[in-house]
Amino acid sequence: MKFSYKLFPLFILLAATEANATDGYFAHGYGVKSLGMGGVGIALPQDALAAAANPAGMGLIGNRVDFGVTWFRPVRESELVNTAGGSKALDGTYDANDSQNFFIPEFGYNRQINPNLTLGVSVYGNGGMNTDYKNGIPLFGSAGSAGVDLAQLIIAPTATWKLTPTQTIGVSLNLAYQRFEAKGLQGFVPFSTDGANLTNRGHDNSYGAGVHIGWIGQINDTVTLGATYQSRTYMSKFDKYKGLFAEQGDFDIPSTYGIGIAVKATPALTLAADVQRINYSDIASVGNASLANLGNGLGSNNGAGFGWHDVTAVKLGASYAYNQNLTVRAGYNHVNQPIRSGDTFFNILAPGVVEDHLTLGATYVLPNKAELSFAYMHAFENTVNGVNSIPNSPSAPLGGGNANLKMYQDSIGIAYGWQL
Numbered sequence: 001m002k003f004s005y006k007l008f009p010l011f012i013l014l015a016a017t018e019a020n021a022t023d024g025y026f027a028h029g030y031g032v033k034s035l036g037m038g039g040v041g042i043a044l045p046q047d048a049l050a051a052a053a054n055p056a057g058m059g060l061i062g063n064r065v066d067f068g069v070t071w072f073r074p075v076r077e078s079e080l081v082n083t084a085g086g087s088k089a090l091d092g093t094y095d096a097n098d099s100q101n102f103f104i105p106e107f108g109y110n111r112q113i114n115p116n117l118t119l120g121v122s123v124y125g126n127g128g129m130n131t132d133y134k135n136g137i138p139l140f141g142s143a144g145s146a147g148v149d150l151a152q153l154i155i156a157p158t159a160t161w162k163l164t165p166t167q168t169i170g171v172s173l174n175l176a177y178q179r180f181e182a183k184g185l186q187g188f189v190p191f192s193t194d195g196a197n198l199t200n201r202g203h204d205n206s207y208g209a210g211v212h213i214g215w216i217g218q219i220n221d222t223v224t225l226g227a228t229y230q231s232r233t234y235m236s237k238f239d240k241y242k243g244l245f246a247e248q249g250d251f252d253i254p255s256t257y258g259i260g261i262a263v264k265a266t267p268a269l270t271l272a273a274d275v276q277r278i279n280y281s282d283i284a285s286v287g288n289a290s291l292a293n294l295g296n297g298l299g300s301n302n303g304a305g306f307g308w309h310d311v312t313a314v315k316l317g318a319s320y321a322y323n324q325n326l327t328v329r330a331g332y333n334h335v336n337q338p339i340r341s342g343d344t345f346f347n348i349l350a351p352g353v354v355e356d357h358l359t360l361g362a363t364y365v366l367p368n369k370a371e372l373s374f375a376y377m378h379a380f381e382n383t384v385n386g387v388n389s390i391p392n393s394p395s396a397p398l399g400g401g402n403a404n405l406k407m408y409q410d411s412i413g414i415a416y417g418w419q420l
Helices: 007-014 055-060 186-191
Strands: 064-081 092-095 102-114 117-133 146-164 167-183 204-218 223-230 256-264 269-278 311-321 326-335 356-365 371-384 402-419
Antiparallel strands (some): 102 117, 117 146, 204 223, 311 326
16 A cells, blocks of 8 residues: 555644543553553554654564554543531532543554664654533632643654664654643632733643653564663743743653563464553652642742652553454553642642553454554543642641542544555
8 A cells, every 4th residue: 555645744733632641641552553452562563653662663563654543531520528627618529521532643654774774753642631620620719611731742753773683773753742721720820920821821832852762672482572761851831831830831741761571472372561660750840749839839940740759550461363364452551640649639630540451452454455453441440539638728728628539531542554
């Protein structure tokens, strides 16, 4: 099949749409085939989205084009308990699902330049978060609806080199775009260093870059290992929200690193596992404690963040070639959710608390030799109960109480790809 370069700008524009994620605010995997196997990919490249998990994987897939889209549906809810100085005047359950259906496109292209060199590009939604409280959040001083919308897009041009017939290294330049909006946070104006740039400013854009490097080594005919490191992606600031995010609107993308293994257990069965670390705490606007820093002024260098700690994601997957035309997949992903019980109040805006994900997937080879792939993911409901997470101090007299967070998620992905 022939690939039309006219499609490429279209996918870049589509990938900038709203997105959410599951390992904190990162996606649990990248590429529909990986999504069906719990997100594994560090040692098991399967398509031209491989650079998202490990750039070296692009050196093992040949000449290829892939594109697809995933429908993502997070269900999020917040509960306020013992509010307003114990009077419970603002107690209640708040639904954040006025916006609930999101579509996350993906695109990849790879070309084998010579036996030892490949050049390609992967375009994918890195992650994001969205809450949409139709009737606002009284404790946030909402006028109308309240919530946030964050989407991150990565365009990753990638080169790989075969050092030996069994050892491949790769490097991607991660060119990043992100978009953010906050609304309904009027009650925080007294706590902001710049109340005019705190809320209801519409969408703002941010751009930046980072580096992603990786290695894949075939140890023997059965075992393949992989390792990867992704640097912090330094982003321009959200000027419209410099009174909200710490460091005057700074919202960089955190660094990650991971290792993976793939085992050819039988000619038909492949087992794979990844362990990935995401360093959320390195980003002040994400990792700064919320209550402890609220008195410093939102938007200041030491301003309140979401209080997220670093997380470790463990991904397990299996792929079975039922016959020449049909491959089926299954996987499991576990991540220790990033929100501490004392930081749940701010995270009413970003309740990324799911931990356990079950996935299923399949690929069918069509008569024209192209591949049609599917993936399904369910992230099981998880709740984080706040402990004195609503402040009531001289610097933040909001009445005290607890904020409890709840979320579960479902997604269905479809992709189409072929060897050039």
